[in-house]
Amino acid sequence: MRRRHAMLLLPATILALSMQTQAPPRVVVDLDVVADTLPLESEVYLSALQSLRPEGPWRDQRDLPQHRWRTFDLARKYHRVLRELRVVRPADACMMLRLLFEEDEVGRRAIAARKDPSGTKWEGGGWAPTEGELQGVRPGTRPLTAGEVVENWDEVLGPRCFARWRSEDADFQLADIDDAVATAAAQRLEDAAAVADALAWRPDALRALRAAQRAGRVYRGAPLVLVRHDLLGLSTVDHSGDVLAGWRGVVRTVLPRADVAFCRGALDVADELLDGHAEQTLYYGGSPRLTLQLGAALQGAVESRETGLHICEWVDRWRDAGAPPPMPPQLDIISLEDEHRDFRAALGVSVRPRGLADWTE
Known part of the structure; x- marks a missing residue:
C-alpha cells in the first residue's frame, strides 16, 4: 500500500532533480520590450x-x-x-x-x-x-x-x-x-543614470524579468538586452565599444547583471541566440517582421524547442500599417498580450494578481 505523504513529495523531488540537471534558459529581450525609447x-x-x-x-x-x-x-x-x-x-x-x-x-x-x-x-x-x-x-x-x-x-x-x-x-x-x-546621443550615454531617467521603462515587464532572475529562471541570472543598432544614429559613431558600454550601464540601472548587445538585423539576433549556448534560448521581441525572419532562419531550433520565439504585443513602435503579417503555424511563434501576466507566465515565474509586493519589487 502506498503512503500518502510519499505521493505528495514525489512531484517536488522530480522538480528538484530536474533543476539540478538542467540549466535555466537564456533570456534575450529587445530593449523595446522593457522600455519606450521615444x-x-x-x-x-x-x-x-x-x-x-x-x-x-x-x-x-x-x-x-x-x-x-x-x-x-x-x-x-x-x-x-x-x-x-x-x-x-x-x-x-x-x-x-x-x-x-x-x-x-x-x-x-x-x-x-x-x-x-x-x-x-x-x-x-x-x-x-x-x-x-x-x-x-x-x-x-x-x-x-x-x-x-x-x-x-x-x-x-x-x-x-x-x-x-x-x-x-x-x-x-x-x-x-x-x-x-x-x-x-553618445555624449548623453556618458551619464548612464541620466539616460535611464529619460527612458519610459515598462514597470510590469521589468518586474517580470526581475522575478525570473530571483527565481533562477534566467541563465546565470543575466538576461541579454538587444539595442537597435540604428537607435539615434549610433551606428555612425566610431567608438561603438564605448557606446555599448554606455547602454550596458543604462540597462543595469534597472536590471542588475544584465548584458547588452547591438541588433543590426535578423542574422545578428540569430547569432546572439545560438552563439556558444547549449541550453534553451527564449527570445522576446517587439517587431513582428524581425521575429518572423528569425523563425525562418531558426526553424529547426524552434521546432526542436531549443529556441522559443515570442512577440510582445504591448510594443507598437515597429508594427506594419494595416493587418499584421500572417504567422505561419509551423513556426510556433507565441504572442504575448499582457506584460504582467503573459510575460511572467512565459518566463516561468508565478502569476498572481497585482499586490503591494508587485509595486515594491
Whole structure:
C-alpha cells in the first residue's frame, strides 16, 4: 500500500532533480520590450536641432511643448509620427521635429491674432490683424495634424523640408544631421543614470524579468538586452565599444547583471541566440517582421524547442500599417498580450494578481 505523504513529495523531488540537471534558459529581450525609447529620442533630436539651427521657436525649449488639445500638442504629435512612419534615420526625425515646431508656431500666432485689437476685414478675404508682427495672420489657421504629416511626408513634406535646409546651406547633406544626432546621443550615454531617467521603462515587464532572475529562471541570472543598432544614429559613431558600454550601464540601472548587445538585423539576433549556448534560448521581441525572419532562419531550433520565439504585443513602435503579417503555424511563434501576466507566465515565474509586493519589487 502506498503512503500518502510519499505521493505528495514525489512531484517536488522530480522538480528538484530536474533543476539540478538542467540549466535555466537564456533570456534575450529587445530593449523595446522593457522600455519606450521615444522620450529619450525626442530629447536627443531636440538637442541636435538646437545645435544645428540655433534660431527658431525651439531655441529655449528643454522639452517638447504639450497642450490639452491634440492639434496643438507637439509632443504627442511627434511621438505618433515617429511610430506610424517607423522613422529610423535621424535626419528624417530631426527635420520632422523642426516642421512640427514651425507648424506649432503657426498655430500659436493664429491664437494670438484672435486677440489683436487691429483685426479687421482683410483685403485677401476673411479677417486678420492689419498692424504689427501679426499682420495678415488668419485667426482660423491651425498647424498640421500628425495624420497629415504621416500621409504627406514622403511625397510633399519631406522634400520640402530638405529644400528648406539646403536653402540655408548649399552644402547641406542629410548625413550632417545624422552625425549631429549620433554625437549628441553618445555624449548623453556618458551619464548612464541620466539616460535611464529619460527612458519610459515598462514597470510590469521589468518586474517580470526581475522575478525570473530571483527565481533562477534566467541563465546565470543575466538576461541579454538587444539595442537597435540604428537607435539615434549610433551606428555612425566610431567608438561603438564605448557606446555599448554606455547602454550596458543604462540597462543595469534597472536590471542588475544584465548584458547588452547591438541588433543590426535578423542574422545578428540569430547569432546572439545560438552563439556558444547549449541550453534553451527564449527570445522576446517587439517587431513582428524581425521575429518572423528569425523563425525562418531558426526553424529547426524552434521546432526542436531549443529556441522559443515570442512577440510582445504591448510594443507598437515597429508594427506594419494595416493587418499584421500572417504567422505561419509551423513556426510556433507565441504572442504575448499582457506584460504582467503573459510575460511572467512565459518566463516561468508565478502569476498572481497585482499586490503591494508587485509595486515594491
